[in-house]
């Protein structure tokens with residue numbers, strides 16, 4: 001039993017597995033970008049045919065980032081990071097608390113970066129001078145004197161050894177945040193026309209109903225456009241109504257959401273809710289022009305016995321653009337209907353209603369606001385993890401650890417000392433650095 | 448004061464495009480004739496092109512205010528191509544001052560020229576200053592674009608340094624150990640490309656995270672597996688593999704150089720491929 005556990009542990013602690021998993025995640029993630037995700041089934045059936053669709057659908061290819069196998073892959077990856085980190089962390093701490101201060105000469109000789117230098121003068125005076133010199137040009141060494149001789153130890157860039165662990169732990173924190181979000185959070189949407197309020201949102205995935213502990217009321221909604229017709233800004237004036245009271249009120253904007261009791265309301269979109277009023281021009285040869293603005297179905301008297309009303313509106317009538325259906329009444333009786341096109345004001349020629357030529361100028365449209373309502377209690381963990389990840393990367397790479405050992409044998413007949421060094425990374429930079437130290441020391445020894 | 452007509456920026460950017468060509472030829476002659484003054488004049492002309500390009504970008508920024516849009520010029524394909532060539536140029540200048548790897552000037556000026564020429568002359572790319580849709584009005588977006596693009600630029604230079612590594616390595620192999628005198632030694636090139644990848648990776652990570660923060664402020668969702676997002680993550684992971692192969696298995700030299708070169712394909716795909724290739728595959732309706 002222990003053997004099996006041991007084997008599982010060994011399996012999850014390997015960097016080889018990490019590389020295989022990352023490559024698998026890459027390969028599968030690519031599939032999800034090539035095959036568009038989350039379309040209605042019909043779109044896929046049309047493209048692939050029913051048989052292929054059924055096979056692909058059974059392995060959730062069309063929603064693969066939420067499929068069990070992709071999530072399993074991510075989970076395996078996280079376990080891998082966790083085990084890897086757990087296993088190596090004690091060694092890292094030990095290295096910190098208990099670095100190798102005395103390295104035997106034969107180990108030093110095995111390093112690529114090493115040098116044996118002879119000195120003059122007395123041994124004790126030399127050691128003092130050497131320590132002084134090292135402090136000036138590099139760092140104060142840790143001095144140990146043993147029976148066989150004196151050992152000096154210098155280390156720089158220690159913090160870089162911690163960097164990868166900060167990064168790896170940050171991945172686990174991010175993962176925990178994602179889990180919290182998916183278990184305790186939701187994402188829904190809600191459309192409101194001005195004046196309306198609601199406490200029910202529908203989830204984006206699965207279209208489930210969620211009842212909020214308060215209701216959201218849209219007081220006003222406003223869209224501004226650039227001259228070219230592209231939307232410039234859209235803003236909703238919202239109130240949060242809790243137990244019959246207004247608990248909060250804010251004008252939200254894209255990128256400026258409102259948060260209340262852990263639930264955040266975002267300005268996500270907007271849409272046409274129909275037209276609210278219509279501007280017409282009535283032209284009469286003698287009386288000149290007059291502008292009228294009518295609501296839908298509102299009757300407007302143009303002569304004693306004739307009135308008109310806008311009965312219907314469409315934004316685009318058979319490609320002719322905004323169009324209204326105008327009704328003409330004698331008394332209360334509808335006697336005639338005809339269409340008026342905004343783009344073609346002369347469509348009716350000289351034809352007049354009750355002595356007036358009528359032009360449809362423009363409809364004032366009303367919009368609904370599209371709100372996204374989301375709760376994600378995991379987000380702060382994800383954010384903290386993300387910051388930690390960056391810090392870990394900077395720690396790893398801002399510096400690099402290098403260690404230098406010096407041994408001065410006790411035997412005074414042999415007036416030499418040996419220096420050797422090694423770097424975890426950036427071997428070439430270290431070679432240059434080591435070279436410089438050697439030169440400085442050689443110079444210093446002669447002085 | 449320059450007259451800020453609609454076209455000052457495109458004019459300046461057009462001039463910069465041709466000055467980059469000039470720099471490119473000087474660098475090329477420098478490679479062929481091995482004369483130091485050619486490299487130096489290449490560098491001087493290159494810096495000139497970079498300054499003109501900078502002026503063009505600033506003019507464009509000012510012009511966007513005259514049009515009452517007022518936004519930093521990094522928001523459509525034209526601007527992003529120009530901005531990418533600008534980040535690559537600036538990164539090269541910094542890297543050259545620090546690591547003395549001037550010969551990279553040839554591929555860098557060629558790249559800057561290609562991006563700018565594509566922006567200016569391709570019929571698919573409009574140079575009009577366009578207004579921003581509301582979702583793009585966010586400081587996070589500015590950080591996001593700048594960090595991601597400098598990330599791309601560092602990866603591009605790492606790619607160049609790795610190609611140089613292979614050239615230098617190949618030369619040494621085929622001449623019984625002679626070294627290419629006009630390139631840094633293979634040891635140096637190996638380490639430079641590693642350091643450039645590290646910086647690129649940090650910047651890309653910041654780019655991904657600021658992008659996620661922006662999405663969270665705009666839509667309440669920091670990650671939605673959209674293709675661009677996913678490809679940035681894929682690129683990040685590719686270089687994570689590079690770092691681990693290097694650190695844990697001691698990959699370096701030729702293997703690392705080849706990996707860095709292949710890795711750059713992912714950067715390119717993330718930047719251009721996602722928009723140009725994947726959007727085509729997405730049109731199921733017409734298929």
Ligand code: HEM
Pocket residue numbers: 013014015016018077080081084085088161164167168171393396425687690691693694695
């Ligand atoms: C997205 C995922 C990952 C990121 C961003 C990441 C990041 C890093 C970084 C930046 C380093 C330092 C490399 C260097 O100094 O050149 C590193 C080292 C390392 N990574 Fe990862 N890593 C990831 C996943 C993993 C996984 C899944 C494992 C599990 C086996 C792992 C194991 C290691 C080990 C053993 C080291 C060497 C640590 C040391 O210096 O003692 N990494 N990682």
